[in-house]
Amino acid sequence: MQTSLADFIRDTPDGREADAILRKCVHCGFCTATCPTYLLLGDENDSPRGRIYLVKQLLEGVEVTARTQLHLDRCLTCRACETTCPSGVRYGRLADIGRKLVAERVARPWRQQARRRVLAAVLRRRLLFGALLRLGQLTRPFLPPRLAAGVPAPAPAPGAWPPARHARKMLVLAGCVQPSLAPRTNAAAARVLDRIGISLIEAAGAGCCGALRFHLDYQQHGLEDARALIDAWWPHVEKGVEAVVVTASGCGAQVKEYGHLLARDPHYAEKAARISAMTRDIAEVLEAEFDRLEPLLEKTGGRVAFHPPCSLQHGQNIKGLTERLLARAGFELTPVPDAHLCCGSAGTYSILQPELSRRLKRNKLAALASGDPRTVATSNIGCQIHLADASAVPVTHWVTLLEERLGPASSTIGR
Numbered sequence: 001m002q003t004s005l006a007d008f009i010r011d012t013p014d015g016r017e018a019d020a021i022l023r024k025c026v027h028c029g030f031c032t033a034t035c036p037t038y039l040l041l042g043d044e045n046d047s048p049r050g051r052i053y054l055v056k057q058l059l060e061g062v063e064v065t066a067r068t069q070l071h072l073d074r075c076l077t078c079r080a081c082e083t084t085c086p087s088g089v090r091y092g093r094l095a096d097i098g099r100k101l102v103a104e105r106v107a108r109p110w111r112q113q114a115r116r117r118v119l120a121a122v123l124r125r126r127l128l129f130g131a132l133l134r135l136g137q138l139t140r141p142f143l144p145p146r147l148a149a150g151v152p153a154p155a156p157a158p159g160a161w162p163p164a165r166h167a168r169k170m171l172v173l174a175g176c177v178q179p180s181l182a183p184r185t186n187a188a189a190a191r192v193l194d195r196i197g198i199s200l201i202e203a204a205g206a207g208c209c210g211a212l213r214f215h216l217d218y219q220q221h222g223l224e225d226a227r228a229l230i231d232a233w234w235p236h237v238e239k240g241v242e243a244v245v246v247t248a249s250g251c252g253a254q255v256k257e258y259g260h261l262l263a264r265d266p267h268y269a270e271k272a273a274r275i276s277a278m279t280r281d282i283a284e285v286l287e288a289e290f291d292r293l294e295p296l297l298e299k300t301g302g303r304v305a306f307h308p309p310c311s312l313q314h315g316q317n318i319k320g321l322t323e324r325l326l327a328r329a330g331f332e333l334t335p336v337p338d339a340h341l342c343c344g345s346a347g348t349y350s351i352l353q354p355e356l357s358r359r360l361k362r363n364k365l366a367a368l369a370s371g372d373p374r375t376v377a378t379s380n381i382g383c384q385i386h387l388a389d390a391s392a393v394p395v396t397h398w399v400t401l402l403e404e405r406l407g408p409a410s411s412t413i414g415r
């Protein structure tokens with residue numbers, strides 16, 4: 001694609017990056033076939049190709065309007081288009097650059113601004129979010145049905161976290177909402193890894209990965225969260241932890257981008273690159289260790305439909321791995337049509353774009369249920385909670401299912 005960037009952006013790092021991305025796009029439109037919003041709305045401006053064109057116009061100095069912002073807001077940042085694109089167009093980065101510029105030029109109505117501010121302020125504060133969630137769960141019977149429907153049911157107890165007794169150690173990201181919404185996920189990961197001689201540890205003071213604020217028009221604040229998390233992890237990195245393990249693929253995709261996002265920060269570039277290089281989704285860690293885990297598993301798994309989050313399959317480019325591990329662990333994977341399409345969770349999208357999100361959820365739940373599973377498994381807290389509230393079968397993180405397949409604790413390896 002030919003470009004002619006305007007003076008305000010041409011010789012900036014963002015301008016150069018965006019220009020390189022734009023020039024790769026040949027306008028073929030293959031990406032429209034897998035874009036959830038284009039499939040629902042049929043509007044070129046709600047397709048990747050249309051949004052790329054909108055960002056190109058913005059970078060070339062064409063005046064942006066609230067319509068431009070709306071079409072970018074409707075994008076789920078699922079990155080299915082990146083997986084489909086034969087030219088390697090990094091749409092996600094282009095969207096980030098475009099959104100930042102649009103936010104600087106188009107003032108949102110005060111209601112939208114207030115909602116975004118509240119989300120950015122509350123969701124990333126683990127204790128505050130946990131307290132509000134508990135309050136919502138206690139008062140749920142007295143709330144109007146529409147409000148009550150938005151309050152997730154209380155989560156199963158996490159169970160005991162094993163002591164850090166092994167020489168092999170890995171860090172785990174606690175995250176912001178997961179400890180309240182699904183505290184068992186990381187505890188189950190810690191117990192599974194403990195059985196094969198790896199201690200999983202949470203760093204004191206480690207908070208949100210920054211994805212939340214980064215994708216709510218507060219990109220600089222999102223980078224501050226990233227720096228704070230690197231600071232909390234760094235002493236453990238220096239002590240020799242093998243990896244940073246992430247059980248929420250949305251957060252994992254963000255942490256794996258730290259090296260790129262902080263590449264121009266002289267104080268953090270090197271550390272950020274190292275953190276990104278050592279970050280692994282829990283499936284990547286378990287794949288490497290599965291030969292040792294397999295003898296400890298009792299192969300009596302049931303029928304499971306796996307929902308691969310976009311942040312896993314498109315964001316981190318991890319495709320089919322979790323499904324293979326579940327199959328090796330004795331689960332029967334049921335077929336799921338259109339597994340490449342987003343469920344409509346997409347961070348805060350389900351709150352900010354409720355209508356589109358509901359339609360995507362309905363389609364996804366029908367696809368997941370079509371193979372008659374007993375459980376739906378996934379690997380991102382956002383998708384898990386989003387799907388669980390309307391699913392006919394339980395929705396859980398797959399590592400909790402894996403833990404249930406483990407035999408007696410006496411068979412631990414590598415103590």
Ligand code: SF4
Pocket residue numbers: 024025026027028029030031032048049052081084085086087088089
């Ligand atoms: S982003 Fe890729 S698939 Fe989409 S129009 Fe451009 S080159 Fe084609």
Ligand code: SF4
Pocket residue numbers: 034035036037038046047048051074075076077078079080081082091
């Ligand atoms: S990120 Fe997803 S919703 Fe956005 S343009 Fe690409 S495919 Fe469509």
